[in-house]
Amino acid sequence: MTFLDTPRRAVAGLVLLLVTAGVITGAALLQRGVAPEPASAVPSTFSAERAMRHLEQFAREPRPMGSPAGERTERYLTDELRAAGLSVAVQHAVGVYTADGLATFGRVDNIIATLPGTDPSGMVVLAAHHDSAAQGPGASDDGAAVAAMLETVRALRTGDRPRNDVVLLITDGEEHGLLGAEAFLREHPLGRRDGVVLNFEARGVSGPSLMFETSQNNARLVDLFNDTVPHPRGDSSMVEVYRVLPNNTDFTRFAEAGFSGLNFAYIEGAARYHTAGDSLANLDRGSLQHHGDNMLTLTRALGDADLRTMSADHDNTYFDLLGMKVSYPNALVWPLAVVALLLVALLTWLATRRGLTTVGRTALAAATAAVPLAVAFGLGQLVWTVLTWARPSYETGGGLLHRPALFNAAVMLMAVVALLTWYLLLRRRLGSTALALGGLTWHALLGTALAAYAPGASFLFTIPALMATLGATVALLAPRPQWSVAALAVGSIAGSALLPYFAYMLLGAVGLSLAGVGATFAVLFGLLLLPATELLLPGIGPDSAAKSRGRHTTKAIPAAALLVSAALVAAGLAVDRPDAAHPAPTHLAYVLNADTGEATWVSAERTPGDWAATHVDSRNTDALPKGYQRGPVWTGPAPAINAEGPELTNVTKNNDEITFHIRSPRNARSITLRLNEPITRATARVPGTNAATTPVTGTRKDTWPTELRFQDLPAEGVTLTIRTTAPNPRLTAIDTTAGLPDTTPIPNSATPSTREDGNVTAVARTYTL
Numbered sequence: 001m002t003f004l005d006t007p008r009r010a011v012a013g014l015v016l017l018l019v020t021a022g023v024i025t026g027a028a029l030l031q032r033g034v035a036p037e038p039a040s041a042v043p044s045t046f047s048a049e050r051a052m053r054h055l056e057q058f059a060r061e062p063r064p065m066g067s068p069a070g071e072r073t074e075r076y077l078t079d080e081l082r083a084a085g086l087s088v089a090v091q092h093a094v095g096v097y098t099a100d101g102l103a104t105f106g107r108v109d110n111i112i113a114t115l116p117g118t119d120p121s122g123m124v125v126l127a128a129h130h131d132s133a134a135q136g137p138g139a140s141d142d143g144a145a146v147a148a149m150l151e152t153v154r155a156l157r158t159g160d161r162p163r164n165d166v167v168l169l170i171t172d173g174e175e176h177g178l179l180g181a182e183a184f185l186r187e188h189p190l191g192r193r194d195g196v197v198l199n200f201e202a203r204g205v206s207g208p209s210l211m212f213e214t215s216q217n218n219a220r221l222v223d224l225f226n227d228t229v230p231h232p233r234g235d236s237s238m239v240e241v242y243r244v245l246p247n248n249t250d251f252t253r254f255a256e257a258g259f260s261g262l263n264f265a266y267i268e269g270a271a272r273y274h275t276a277g278d279s280l281a282n283l284d285r286g287s288l289q290h291h292g293d294n295m296l297t298l299t300r301a302l303g304d305a306d307l308r309t310m311s312a313d314h315d316n317t318y319f320d321l322l323g324m325k326v327s328y329p330n331a332l333v334w335p336l337a338v339v340a341l342l343l344v345a346l347l348t349w350l351a352t353r354r355g356l357t358t359v360g361r362t363a364l365a366a367a368t369a370a371v372p373l374a375v376a377f378g379l380g381q382l383v384w385t386v387l388t389w390a391r392p393s394y395e396t397g398g399g400l401l402h403r404p405a406l407f408n409a410a411v412m413l414m415a416v417v418a419l420l421t422w423y424l425l426l427r428r429r430l431g432s433t434a435l436a437l438g439g440l441t442w443h444a445l446l447g448t449a450l451a452a453y454a455p456g457a458s459f460l461f462t463i464p465a466l467m468a469t470l471g472a473t474v475a476l477l478a479p480r481p482q483w484s485v486a487a488l489a490v491g492s493i494a495g496s497a498l499l500p501y502f503a504y505m506l507l508g509a510v511g512l513s514l515a516g517v518g519a520t521f522a523v524l525f526g527l528l529l530l531p532a533t534e535l536l537l538p539g540i541g542p543d544s545a546a547k548s549r550g551r552h553t554t555k556a557i558p559a560a561a562l563l564v565s566a567a568l569v570a571a572g573l574a575v576d577r578p579d580a581a582h583p584a585p586t587h588l589a590y591v592l593n594a595d596t597g598e599a600t601w602v603s604a605e606r607t608p609g610d611w612a613a614t615h616v617d618s619r620n621t622d623a624l625p626k627g628y629q630r631g632p633v634w635t636g637p638a639p640a641i642n643a644e645g646p647e648l649t650n651v652t653k654n655n656d657e658i659t660f661h662i663r664s665p666r667n668a669r670s671i672t673l674r675l676n677e678p679i680t681r682a683t684a685r686v687p688g689t690n691a692a693t694t695p696v697t698g699t700r701k702d703t704w705p706t707e708l709r710f711q712d713l714p715a716e717g718v719t720l721t722i723r724t725t726a727p728n729p730r731l732t733a734i735d736t737t738a739g740l741p742d743t744t745p746i747p748n749s750a751t752p753s754t755r756e757d758g759n760v761t762a763v764a765r766t767y768t769l
Helices: 008-031 048-058 068-083 139-156 179-187 219-228 236-244 250-256 285-303 330-353 359-368 370-390 405-430 432-453 459-477 481-510 512-528 530-536 544-575
Strands: 087-099 102-115 123-129 165-171 195-202 210-214 260-266 316-321 324-329 584-586 589-593 598-603 634-638 647-654 657-663 670-675 681-685 692-695 706-711 718-723 730-738 750-752 760-768
Touching (some): 048 068, 048 285, 068 087, 068 102, 068 139, 087 179, 087 692, 102 179, 102 681, 123 139, 139 165, 139 195, 139 285, 165 179, 179 250, 195 250, 195 285, 210 219, 210 236, 219 260, 219 285, 219 316, 219 324, 236 316, 236 459, 236 481, 250 260, 260 285, 316 330, 316 459, 316 481, 330 359, 330 432, 359 370, 359 405, 370 405, 370 544, 405 432, 405 481, 405 512, 405 530, 405 544, 432 512, 459 481, 459 512, 481 512, 481 530, 512 530, 706 718
Parallel strands (some): 123 165, 123 195, 195 260, 584 750, 589 760
Antiparallel strands (some): 087 102, 210 260, 316 324, 589 598, 598 634, 647 657, 657 718, 670 706, 670 730, 681 692, 681 718, 730 760
16 A cells, blocks of 8 residues: 555565565474484483384385285284283274275274273274385384374373373274274274274375364364474364365264364375385484374373363364464354454545545455456466476376475466566556455455355464454554554564465475465465555656556566566476486386286376386277276286186175175285176175175266275185176176286386376286176
8 A cells, every 4th residue: 555655665675574574484483393302212201213113113115904014013013012001902804985986895903902091081092004005115104103102102101090091093994995994983892982082194204293183163172282282283274175175084984973083194295105205214203203292292181181071062263373372262253254354344445535545446456356366376277287298297196296396486476477467457547555455355255255164264364354454554544654564564474474384285285286276375465465565666656757667567577477487497397307216106007808818008197207108108998808997098018927817706696686706816915896887785795704884876987887896805705795776787806916017127216106006917807797
């Protein structure tokens, strides 16, 4: 706004300096690391070094469910927990997971260790999973949490026994659809008790341990978290974002079952997630320490609390503002949003009374602000399109890059281009005051919209709108220029501390494949800085010299930002080249059609990388088993190996039910069944466990309508029953083993991608039921 009398550039420079300090301070406070404690630390405290000694025993190789490495891990964990004085049992069951047209079954071995309380008011459940993805050793996902549980129990036993029962639940089969958690809650007696669950996960190899998800009515648990843990990280916006993502953890099952609790994970270095890079060498010991500090502190606090008083009837909004934890009931979300709207309206009235704008110009400015938001999103996605064109492996990796900093900066500059182009084109026509008020209107409206649909995230816009509007109002009314400067700076602090960090976390969590979302948030942040930005620009008076300067500025600033952005993309591509320490993801599978004896290399990469391209060169899928293909793939002929296909026997029909037995003659531990007809229910039976039944709704995309999976398939096979109205459905059975037949080794600059049908040998046979 143009109502300051002090030198324009000095004021703008001071305000932007203070805002930059707010951004840096907020990020530093939220990202500051936790120093790992040595093995010599006080016995009652958590030590990352002591936890690492456990982790080194089982996180040196992949341990997918049913693997020999997984069985060795189970033995080690049960031995250690018994040695710690806990009562230990292993639950053997069949777990179930369903999605559209999909039913996944699997044999699970859940480790359940109990430390009885002295006077229980409930139980505290510490949850993590001991299986890893097949592609990597899972030092972070989820080995770090399991090791932290062992160290937490050791530290816990140095003091008095807690009042409440403490249950350590180390599940199996999480990576294949939360199978262990589902089986525990469905079959185990403890799964039907009331309790508070603390679940620990990882979607990267470093960063703070974030409390990113809560159960409903979280107020008392949030207060306990903020009041007790030494380094609380996480805010209620993460809860809202996570609810719209397709991701899930064991905590999802507990929340569905009515348990209260908190969910933790660290997410930086996500390019190594589910890859060979999730290793001991890459694990940040500070992240392990933070996990353990949270775990031990909350276990002690909940272990001695009356858990019957931990329930609440509402959620809290909570966040960190420059190191200060803010928490308030969600009942205040709507009032705060309405107050923000009213303050923007009041400021607009004051500015109109002083002749700085009109209501019509302000309304038009707010309406046209949608343009830079949309353009920024488009430009951000354009950056991603350019990156995947230049380096297709980025798309194979789902947008999670090893060194994204320069690309992130390019995306932010694209946002600057969109915002400044809009602002410079309209500042003469509508006036800087109208544009600034239009920007504040967006924040107030977004805060109101989120109050209705995602109340825990409303603060991201409501609080900046409140503070920025108050600051601008004081600046407008202040009798002294220096007060105006201070008011503008203080008013921008909330937005500076909240919005840039949220955009950073969002890019880290979802990757550059949604770069446009990060760019949009950058524009929203920039809208708060328009008053200070205006003071940096030449005047817009009627003299020809001012007009000339305005035209040159309109062209020069966005053009310069575009050039710098392009340079950053080029520099990023030069810096982020694949190497042994930062390998590029690749996808390749070997598929033998046992009906025809033909073998095929298959790659799902959009454009095959150098290594995959030596095996595939065609889009022809005629040689693949029916129903195998899932989306577009590249293929190439492969030498046939001597292997029998899955064996289907004992087919019986009873009205609309078909029962059959399936086994793998080559003793594969994973099998997938694709059916060319939809089914409505599936049941799996394995001797020694209870039968598991689940409804099946919807259909699969890009392949046959129905898919059944069984993980950790026993050597003797499994009996399945399906319900379908189709009289004689066709079924293609595909058993898989990890690794590829003899072929050119994967170069050290590449690593198998996270897609589950890659880096496997698959043998298929088709049957008519």
